[in-house]
Amino acid sequence: MKATPLEIPDVILLEPRVFGDDRGFFFESYNRQAFREATGIDPDFVQDNHSRSTQGVLRGLHYQLPPKAQGKLVRVVAGEVFDVAVDIRKGSPTFGRWVGEVLSAENKRQMWIPPGFAHGFLALSETAEFLYKTTDYYSPAHERCVLWNDSDVGVIWPSIFPAGNYPVLSTKDANGMVLREMTGCP
Numbered sequence: 793m794k795a796t797p798l799e800i801p802d803v804i805l806l807e808p809r810v811f812g813d814d815r816g817f818f819f820e821s822y823n824r825q826a827f828r829e830a831t832g833i834d835p836d837f838v839q840d841n842h843s844r845s846t847q848g849v850l851r852g853l854h855y856q857l858p859p860k861a862q863g864k865l866v867r868v869v870a871g872e873v874f875d876v877a878v879d880i881r882k883g884s885p886t887f888g889r890w891v892g893e894v895l896s897a898e899n900k901r902q903m904w905i906p907p908g909f910a911h912g913f914l915a916l917s918e919t920a921e922f923l924y925k926t927t928d929y930y931s932p933a934h935e936r937c938v939l940w941n942d943s944d945v946g947v948i949w950p951s952i953f954p955a956g957n958y959p960v961l962s963t964k965d966a967n968g969m970v971l972r973e974m975t976g977c978p
């Protein structure tokens with residue numbers, strides 16, 4: 793497994809070793825020891841999630857407040873997404889900055905998003921199936937949402953939309969808050 797720290801170095805891009813043969817392929821999608829050796833981190837994952845989105849769906853930017861903050865190891869098993877992590881750690885030198893990568897079933901890349909980051913993704917393909925492990929349980933009471941197009945964060949989402957068309961959002965995500973007005977950052 794190859795681990796590459798991104799521009800915000802606590803966010804890590806992981807590329808597994810894939811064994812292809814006449815039958816198809818095989819790879820270890822998670823190996824605790826290999827992950828620890830490659831990243832120096834040993835997360836205690838407690839939940840696996842799987843979502844399916846149609847093209848243009850944008851989920852995020854989500855995080856949970858302490859003590860229920862979640863680290864996430866994310867990947868795509870069908871289609872392609874643009875995946876984004878925003879640093880919302882109080883006092884962090886990169887507070888408010890974001891990193892983004894294309895994750896797809898084809899490239900098999902994974903992203904480690906530490907606790908203290910808001911996370912979201914845009915489905916680029918006709919459908920996208922998204923799998924992720926989390927280091928804490930889902931807790932609606934601790935869940936918060938940063939607005940996907942908060943201009944202070946300035947995520948540059950791939951422009952797959954005809955002019956004037958916005959991404960497909962849940963009501964909760966359409967009512968996300970701008971970072972400047974958020975009180976409870978991790």
Ligand SMILES: Cc1cn([C@H]2C[C@H](O)[C@@H](COP(=O)(O)OP(=O)(O)O[C@H]3O[C@@H](C)C(=O)[C@@H](O)[C@H]3O)O2)c(=O)[nH]c1=O
Pocket residue numbers: 841843851852853854855911912913929930962
């Ligand atoms: C996230 C989650 C949702 N749910 C339920 C609540 C709700 O009825 C339904 C859909 O929830 P949501 O709309 O919050 O799902 P979704 O928008 O996919 O939420 C996810 O977005 C991505 C970007 C993340 O980073 C995740 O941590 C998570 O917040 O599923 C659970 O039961 N457990 C969970 O862990």
